[in-house]
Amino acid sequence: MSKHDFSSDEFQSRRSRAHAAIEAAGLDWFLAIHPVSIRWLTGSDAKSYQEFQCLIVPAQPGPIHILTRDGERNEFRDDAFVDEIHTWGDGEPEDPIAALATLARSLGLIGSRVGIEVPAYYLHPHHYVGLQQLFGPSRLVEATNLIHDLTLVKSPQELLYIRQAAKLADQAMTRFRQSLAIGRAELELAGEVYHALMTAGSGLAASPINLVSGERSCFSHGAPTDRRLQAGDFGNIEYGATFKRYTSTIGRQFCMGHPTARMTELFELVRRASDVCFSEIRAGVPASVPHEAAKGVIAAAGLDHGRVHLSGYGLAPGFPPGWAEPLYLFGGSTRLLQAGMVVTVEPPVFLGEERLGARLIDNVLVTETGYEMLTQSSRDLIVID
Numbered sequence: 001m002s003k004h005d006f007s008s009d010e011f012q013s014r015r016s017r018a019h020a021a022i023e024a025a026g027l028d029w030f031l032a033i034h035p036v037s038i039r040w041l042t043g044s045d046a047k048s049y050q051e052f053q054c055l056i057v058p059a060q061p062g063p064i065h066i067l068t069r070d071g072e073r074n075e076f077r078d079d080a081f082v083d084e085i086h087t088w089g090d091g092e093p094e095d096p097i098a099a100l101a102t103l104a105r106s107l108g109l110i111g112s113r114v115g116i117e118v119p120a121y122y123l124h125p126h127h128y129v130g131l132q133q134l135f136g137p138s139r140l141v142e143a144t145n146l147i148h149d150l151t152l153v154k155s156p157q158e159l160l161y162i163r164q165a166a167k168l169a170d171q172a173m174t175r176f177r178q179s180l181a182i183g184r185a186e187l188e189l190a191g192e193v194y195h196a197l198m199t200a201g202s203g204l205a206a207s208p209i210n211l212v213s214g215e216r217s218c219f220s221h222g223a224p225t226d227r228r229l230q231a232g233d234f235g236n237i238e239y240g241a242t243f244k245r246y247t248s249t250i251g252r253q254f255c256m257g258h259p260t261a262r263m264t265e266l267f268e269l270v271r272r273a274s275d276v277c278f279s280e281i282r283a284g285v286p287a288s289v290p291h292e293a294a295k296g297v298i299a300a301a302g303l304d305h306g307r308v309h310l311s312g313y314g315l316a317p318g319f320p321p322g323w324a325e326p327l328y329l330f331g332g333s334t335r336l337l338q339a340g341m342v343v344t345v346e347p348p349v350f351l352g353e354e355r356l357g358a359r360l361i362d363n364v365l366v367t368e369t370g371y372e373m374l375t376q377s378s379r380d381l382i383v384i385d
Helices: 008-024 035-042 070-079 096-107 125-135 156-179 186-200 214-218 261-279 288-300
Strands: 029-032 054-058 065-069 084-088 114-116 140-142 210-213 234-243 246-256 312-319 322-329 342-345 349-351 356-358 362-366 371-373 382-384
Touching: 008 029, 008 035, 008 054, 029 035, 035 054, 035 312, 054 096, 065 070, 065 096, 070 084, 084 096, 096 125, 125 140, 156 186, 156 234, 156 246, 156 362, 186 210, 186 234, 210 214, 214 234, 214 356, 234 312, 234 356, 246 261, 246 312, 246 362, 261 288, 261 342, 261 349, 261 356, 288 322, 322 342
Parallel strands: 029 114, 065 084, 114 140, 246 382
Antiparallel strands: 029 054, 054 065, 210 234, 234 246, 312 322, 312 342, 342 362, 349 356, 362 371
């Protein structure tokens, strides 16, 4: 991802929307900290999210400034659409909040109303406390989703990248099907998937592959191990493919040999739940509605206790450790689906007491009248005779 992946007009449009949203929120300035927000506004793909960073955006049209660690200066210079680059560190320990204080005073932030993102993984509590002390609790306003809300509906160029990511995910699933064999280790199979993804042009996904088999199939997010596939194993794989950091996820269920009646029952149940979820997706529908439809199918089978995961979520250009947007197909969600949003559909059933689990994962583009399936791999149970 870089500033070269989108036109200057698209970046200018994003800036204008951000300025307007900041002003509408009654703020004078905004500190973007989440790497997805910074990427959306600047194109930056830097690993600077590992330390304190912030993009300083005014409510009124004007220059935007990045404060980041010194090691990323050259990458921001070459690949990011920013007006001024400020760094801290210089190869020796330095307090980034002290560096921000100097910059904030020079720009006139002190005494203004400053909005701030408080993302779960990218802002250390010590830094948050320092920010409160710097700006004052009454002047610092949490507005974590202000930029994220602007990113949920994808532009035509973003959708091109997401479609390419979905193609890469499908290609890797073909390799996975071809590689399944009794005696192969889960880690070997994960290697086949990663090889297929990388050689076809996928970047590294923000979250690692999940791959479980046999007695581990009840793990909802199990990492691959050296366990070798055995006859009769039920299993599940989930991974993400990326293109220009835009993510497509896919999950499929497999069985080494003829599935038992219970395995078939669980697979068909999650497939029905997914199908019902799909049927409720369209612009204008509350995000809770597809979830409740899928939940109802699973609950009617008496297995609601095995529904240990939400039914879906929005897909961002992910940074470690995840790729989810603040759009969730979950009970109580007040968001409305809009045309141009991209969501996963994945209502699961994982039963620890039975050592079994099942989940299908597909991505869809929300349209005015329904949805468009982005992942195209067969959703049938993969059976290896």
